[in-house]
Amino acid sequence: MRKWLIVGSLCLGQMIPNSYAVVDPAGDAWHRMQVAAHELNYEATLTMVSRRHVSTLRRVHVRVGAHEWQRLISLDGERREVQTGQGSALLFEGNGLTTLMQEPQHASTPEALTSPLPSTFYATRLLVNQRLGGRFSQELQLQPKDTWRYGLNLWIDNASGLLLREEVTQGDHRLLVLSVTDLHVGPEVGLAEFKHAVKSVSVPASTPPTQAAYVACQSWGVLPPPGFQRVALHEKVINGTMVDEARYSDGLATVSVFVTRAPANLPKYQQPRVHHWGAMTTAEQWRVGGQNTYLVSVLGNVPARTVLQMLSTWQVVMSPACAKHY
Numbered sequence: 001m002r003k004w005l006i007v008g009s010l011c012l013g014q015m016i017p018n019s020y021a022v023v024d025p026a027g028d029a030w031h032r033m034q035v036a037a038h039e040l041n042y043e044a045t046l047t048m049v050s051r052r053h054v055s056t057l058r059r060v061h062v063r064v065g066a067h068e069w070q071r072l073i074s075l076d077g078e079r080r081e082v083q084t085g086q087g088s089a090l091l092f093e094g095n096g097l098t099t100l101m102q103e104p105q106h107a108s109t110p111e112a113l114t115s116p117l118p119s120t121f122y123a124t125r126l127l128v129n130q131r132l133g134g135r136f137s138q139e140l141q142l143q144p145k146d147t148w149r150y151g152l153n154l155w156i157d158n159a160s161g162l163l164l165r166e167e168v169t170q171g172d173h174r175l176l177v178l179s180v181t182d183l184h185v186g187p188e189v190g191l192a193e194f195k196h197a198v199k200s201v202s203v204p205a206s207t208p209p210t211q212a213a214y215v216a217c218q219s220w221g222v223l224p225p226p227g228f229q230r231v232a233l234h235e236k237v238i239n240g241t242m243v244d245e246a247r248y249s250d251g252l253a254t255v256s257v258f259v260t261r262a263p264a265n266l267p268k269y270q271q272p273r274v275h276h277w278g279a280m281t282t283a284e285q286w287r288v289g290g291q292n293t294y295l296v297s298v299l300g301n302v303p304a305r306t307v308l309q310m311l312s313t314w315q316v317v318m319s320p321a322c323a324k325h326y
Helices: 002-011 025-039 191-200 211-215 304-312
Strands: 042-050 053-064 067-074 080-085 088-093 096-102 122-132 135-144 151-157 163-170 173-185 229-238 241-249 254-261 273-277 280-289 292-300
Touching: 025 053, 025 122, 025 135, 025 151, 053 191, 067 191, 122 151, 135 163, 254 304, 273 304, 280 304, 292 304
Parallel strands: none
Antiparallel strands: 042 053, 042 173, 053 067, 067 080, 080 088, 088 096, 096 229, 122 135, 135 151, 151 163, 163 173, 229 241, 241 254, 254 292, 273 280, 280 292
């Protein structure tokens, strides 16, 4: 369930906040793609190929003032849908809401949500005038300089700046291919759908701690691989349960560490459980910190060694300021 939320978030195109000035053609294409993803109203039909699994998705993005609303719907099998916006991520399965994730809300401009082209740990190459699905695009290739991260090939629409195709690679292997097969862009696109969703979905009231208050109370940490830095720290509310999340990024790949205090009646397993879903790798393990036991889950679009590095180095550093919290 949590996996589909994370995959949905990645498909919905969340970017790491940072400021950026364009300095080269590849950086220009990267910057334009990010601004378009946050600024435009658009609707797209997507085909996702992950190893031997093929799925079809529909994505809707609407920007209203300083806030964004996004919807990702599986068009295959039973209903699965993710909606994000106004500080919440909602997962619907079957006939109802199954997962509610809430975190502090931060309004921002599209420019403020862009990140620099990560050229330190990736070799970049830009190919222009690539025709894809009847639309002209630029192909931006980012190949890793080490084995801590995957490669990425991006086809960026010349007309709108939106992403038309994405390939996640490891050497000569394609782990994930995400292709846009139908695209509509315009100020009115998705607005009626957004207004209907706001009226029909009731989100329970919740007041997670502010970012500033929570950062002062964090009592655990990990040792990330080279190039990954912590870019966000939240205490989320998932179905009424408080869950810590620290998010790390190298400017392209993103890894999230979720920590939940474990109920005493749950069975504990000592060895990490590792799962792969296309380019997504997850690992989780029960860990002891202080007098408590925690479920630590690490998820990211990175190789297994990156996830296991962060899981294996997780530790609690207890402090008086966090005694009540933990």
